[in-house]
Amino acid sequence: MASPDARRFDPLALDLFAFQFQQNRPYRNLCMARGLTPDTVSSWMQIPAVPAAAFKEFRFSCLDPPELPEAEFMTSGTTRGIKNRGTHIVPRLMVIHSAILPHFERFLLPDGARLKMLILAGSPTVWPKSSLSYMMETVRSRFGADGSSYFLDPSGLNLDGVIDALERSQKEGEPVLLLGLSLAFLELVEKLRSAGRTVVLPSGSRIMDTGGVKRGTPDIALKDLPAAYEKYLGIPRPFVVNEYGMTEMGSQFYDGNLNAYYTGSPPSFYKVPPPWVRTRVVDPETLKPTPIGGIGMLQHLDLANCGSVLAVLTEDLGQAVEDGFVLLGRRAGAEPRGCSLLMEELHERS
C-alpha cells in the first residue's frame, strides 16, 4: 500500500484521461489548447491539470445528458458579493465512498478501534452540498460507535454539548474520536481555557482536525492547536491527525503519525497519498516537480475524480518529502478576499 505499483497506476490514469477527454468538453478544450491529448500523452505525469478555481465557473462532468449526477458538492464563499462557489460533480457516490473509507481507517483507526465520534462539523442533513459533511457521515456510519453525533449547525457550534460529551467520556472511561474543523477546535479550546476547565480523555481517544484558519486569526493559534489538545483534552500529539481534503477531490490525505505510532515506525507528520492518488509539489514558476525538500503548489491526480476531472492544480502550498508532502498553507493566494462571515469560514470546504 505504501509503495503503489506504478505499472498499474499509469494505464488506469491514461484510460481515465482518455475517457474524460472524450466526455468533458471544457477539459478537452484545455488539453487541445496545450496540445496534450490521449494520442500524445504517454504517462500520468503529462496529464494536464485544471486550476482548482476553474471548478467555480466550469461544469466538469463526464455524464451523457440527460443523466444526472448522484451528487454535486459545492464550496462556499463569496468575493465582494460575486457568487464564487465551486462545484464538484459526482456521478457515482460509490466511488467517493470507496475512496474515503480505507484511507481513513488506515490513518485514524489503525488499531481497529470503533469509537464514539464527536463531530465538530455539520451533518449532510444540514449541509447536503458539503463534501466534508458527506465524508463525516460516511466514516460515522461505517466506523462510529453508538452515540456518535454532530455538534455544528447553522446557529454555530454547540460547545456545551461537546463539553458534556467529553466529560462523560472521561467519567465513563470510554475513548472518543473527535473530528472537525480546526476553527471549531480553536473555539473549543478557547472555551475550555477561558472557563478554566480541562478534560483528560481516556487513552485511545484521538482527534482528526482539518482546514485552515481565516486570515486575521493569529497564525500561532493553528500551530499551537496540538499543544492545546494535550493540555485541555489530554490527547497526546501522536493521537492528533491532521486531514487535508478539498471539495474538488474525492480522496483525502492524512498525516501518518497515528499510523506510525501503532506500527512502531518513526513519527511522520506529513501527508501520504492513497495508492489511487499521485500528488506532486510543483514549482509555480517552472511548473516542474520540485526536488525533495522543495516548496511549491500541490498538484493532484485523483482516480476517484472519475466523473469530473482527475488532475487538479491547487493554490495550496506544500513541501515535497520522499513518499508524500507536508501541507504548508491552504489557498493562500493573492486574490482579494471580501468580508466573509464566520460561518462561511467554518464551512470553507462545505
Added chain:
Amino acid sequence: MKPAGYILPPGIKLQSTEIRRYGASTLEVPELTATTLSDLMNRLIEGQKSFLAGQTTDRLLQISDEAVIRWLKKDNPQRRQAEEALPEITGFSKPMVKVGLTRLLEGLRADRLRAVLKEELGDPRFLDEFLPRLSGRSKAFGPRLMTQILSGNIPGLSAGGLIYGLLVKSSVLAKVSSQEPVFTNLFARTLLDVEPGLAECLAVVGWKGGNREAEALEDLVLRRSELVVVTGSNEAIAAIKSRLLNSEGTRLATYGHRISLGLIGREALADLPAIADPAALDVALYDQQGCLSPHLFYVESGGIHTPREFARALGDSLSRLERRLPRGTVSTRTAAALHHFRSLYEMRQADGQPIAIYGSETGNLWTVVYENDPSFLPSPLHRTVRVKPIDDLSRVPPLLSDWRAYLQTAGVAVRPDRLEGLANELSAAGVNRICPIGRMQDPATGWHADGRPAIAEWVRWVDLESESK
C-alpha cells in the same frame, strides 16, 4: 559600520536589544518597555521645545535638502547600504530600488518642499512668525510630537514623512515596520549627521505588532502624541482607529491601501508604442505594489488600433522593461497565485471566450490579459494587468462604484477637450488624482494624497487678534 536598528536621543538606555537578520545585513533591534518609551517621548517633546521650535523654516529646509542631496549621490555610504540591503529585504530588483529611491528623493528637494509649504499654508513663514491674515495675525504650529507608524513596502517612502514632520517643527517618533526597518534608520542617520541638534527631536524605533506588549506601547503612543500618522493596510489602520477613543487630543492621519487604474481614449491609440511604453512603466514601477499602480486599463474602441492591439503592445513594452527594470522576486505563494491567474484565463480562452493572454515566456514576470468583461477587478499585481475594451470612457466611472472607498489615481490619455468632463465623472466616482499615463507613479509636488492636503492637516493655527479691527 553596522546599521543600528534604532535611533534614540543620547542617554536613553535600552533594557535589551536583539540582533535580527535582514537579508545579508544584521540589525540591532531594540526591545522597548513602556517606561523607556515614555522617557523617550518626554525627551522628544523637550527637544522640540529646546531645538526645533527655535529653528527657522529656511534652516530646516537647508538641513533636509543637504540630507536629500547626499542621498542623491550614488557613492553616499548610507545610500549604498540601503541599495545593498533593500533588494533582499523587499524583494524588489536592484535597479528598481535604485530607480525608486532616486525618484522619491528628487521630489524632496528644497525648492519643491518650499512650493508645497507655500501652496498649503499660503506662506512658509507662517511657521516662523505671526503674519497678517484676513484679520489679525496667525501662526502655524506643528504638533510637539508626532508618531509615524510606517509600513515598509515602498523603499524610500518614509523619507517624505520624516522631512515634513521636521518642517512643521515637530519632533518625530518613527515606528518602523519590522519587515523593513533599514531605510528609515539610514535616512534618519543622515539627517542627524547633517544637523546633530536633531538628535533630541528624531527617534526611530520598532516593535512587532499584534500582541499585548505591542498594544501597551501603541496605547502609550496614542495618548502622548499630538498627531499619529499611520501608513499601512486598512486592517492595521482600523486597529489603531478603534483604540484611539480614549486618547483625547490625539489626531490621526491615515494613509491606507488604495487602488488605481488607467483609461485610454481611442485618440491615443494612433501610435501604439507611444502609449504602451508609458503605460508599461506605470505597471512596472514598484512591481505594481504602490497605491498609485494601475490594476487595469480600460481602452476605448474605435481608434486606429484596437484595444486588443494595445494589450499586445503593452505586453511588448513590459517585456522590454523587464530587461531594464526587472521584476523582483516573489514568494512561492504569490507565484502560485500568479500562475493560477494565468491558467484560469487559459481555460476560458480554450473554452472559446474572446480572451488574449500575453505573458513572459518563463515564470510569470509579467502578464497582460485582454478580456471583454468590463467589470473592474483588482489584479494580483506583480506586473499582472487586465486590458478591457470599452466603447466610451464615460462608461467607466459607474463600473467603479464597488471600489469607491479605495480609489486613488486614474491615469488618463484623452484629447484635451475631453479631459475635464471625464475628470469630473471620475472625481464623482471617488478618484482623487487624475494624471497622464506614464506619470501615475510620479505625483506632482503638493498633490493631495488620498484627496487631502499633507502639511495643512498636520498644523494647528493660532490666531493673534489685536484690539483695533
